Amino acid sequence: MRKTLIGLCALGLLVSAAATAQAEEQSAACIEAGGPSRTVVVPDAVQSYGTMQYARTVDLEPKEVVLTFDDGPDPDVTPSILDTLDRYCVKATFFFTGHRAERYPHLVREAALRGHTIASHSYSHPNNLRHLSWNRATRQITRGISEIQAALDGAPETAQIDVAPFFRFPGLNHSSALRGWLAARNISTFSCDVGTDDWRRISSRAVVYRAIRNIRSKGGGIVIFHDTKQRTAAALPFVLKQIRNEGYRVAHMVPERDMPPEQAQTAEQPISGGNVEIPPLEAATDLSLRSAL
Ligand SMILES: [Zn+2]
Numbered sequence: 001m002r003k004t005l006i007g008l009c010a011l012g013l014l015v016s017a018a019a020t021a022q023a024e025e026q027s028a029a030c031i032e033a034g035g036p037s038r039t040v041v042v043p044d045a046v047q048s049y050g051t052m053q054y055a056r057t058v059d060l061e062p063k064e065v066v067l068t069f070d071d072g073p074d075p076d077v078t079p080s081i082l083d084t085l086d087r088y089c090v091k092a093t094f095f096f097t098g099h100r101a102e103r104y105p106h107l108v109r110e111a112a113l114r115g116h117t118i119a120s121h122s123y124s125h126p127n128n129l130r131h132l133s134w135n136r137a138t139r140q141i142t143r144g145i146s147e148i149q150a151a152l153d154g155a156p157e158t159a160q161i162d163v164a165p166f167f168r169f170p171g172l173n174h175s176s177a178l179r180g181w182l183a184a185r186n187i188s189t190f191s192c193d194v195g196t197d198d199w200r201r202i203s204s205r206a207v208v209y210r211a212i213r214n215i216r217s218k219g220g221g222i223v224i225f226h227d228t229k230q231r232t233a234a235a236l237p238f239v240l241k242q243i244r245n246e247g248y249r250v251a252h253m254v255p256e257r258d259m260p261p262e263q264a265q266t267a268e269q270p271i272s273g274g275n276v277e278i279p280p281l282e283a284a285t286d287l288s289l290r291s292a293l
Pocket residue numbers: 070071121125169170171
């Protein structure tokens with residue numbers, strides 16, 4: 001019995017030492033990755049963001065990207081994406097759907113616990129809310145938010161976390177009437193600045209190539225991915241590594257209302273994207289990136 005206890009204690013010490021080593025390794029990896037994300041405060045005043053559809057984007061500095069993931073959570077993909085984000089010490093925004101939050105509430109909570117922003121993307125992802133009746137369209141939005149909130153409320157450790165007042169239209173198919181309806185409820189609309197085509201049936205290699213090409217051509221901005229696609233999970237480490245090597249930083253969007261008062265400085269003048277000249281892709285592409293794929 002005593003031997004067993006000593007053995008267990010020794011095992012405990014080993015596990016503890018391993019955990020410390022892992023934490024130190026992760027911390028070193030963070031330094032290598034350029035440290036934690038800068039926080040970008042999204043003002044409470046309602047706005048539509050993302051130059052793919054709107055006049056402005058969030059208040060980013062040159063060569064900063066915001067990572068966003070749509071359509072999840074997905075039990076086969078989201079955990080891998082969360083691990084990659086941790087490895088690079090960066091935070092993202094997840095535009096979850098309500099029906100998946102209902103099925104996989106633990107993944108919603110996991111993303112929140114790891115410090116990411118939780119936002120909404122409708123209940124069941126109808127491709128175009130404009131094609132629904134007004135009541136059904138607005139119900140898609142409210143039910144999506146409430147199911148995601150229910151997932152957060154379902155465990156004590158995330159019960160205090162609220163869904164961010166950020167909405168992305170399914171298929172980016174918006175309408176000014178619905179945006180007005182969202183604005184009346186203090187919810188900002190998010191499109192994107194940079195597409196990655198990861199929703200298309202392309203290889204993960206193609207996702208890496210297109211993501212980097214498009215980030216370069218815009219000089220940064222809100223990047224749209226999907227955490228329901230294996231190709232995205234496979235591509236993400238290469239994208240993060242390459243953009244880091246090119247001097248880009250990842251910024252994390254947080255709603256103003258969630259910031260401590262002293263840090264909640266509202267951005268006075270949101271900037272539009274695309275103000276940095278990037279060399280042509282062929283000239284700038286790191287050969288090691290291609291060989292790594
Ligand atoms: Zn979507």
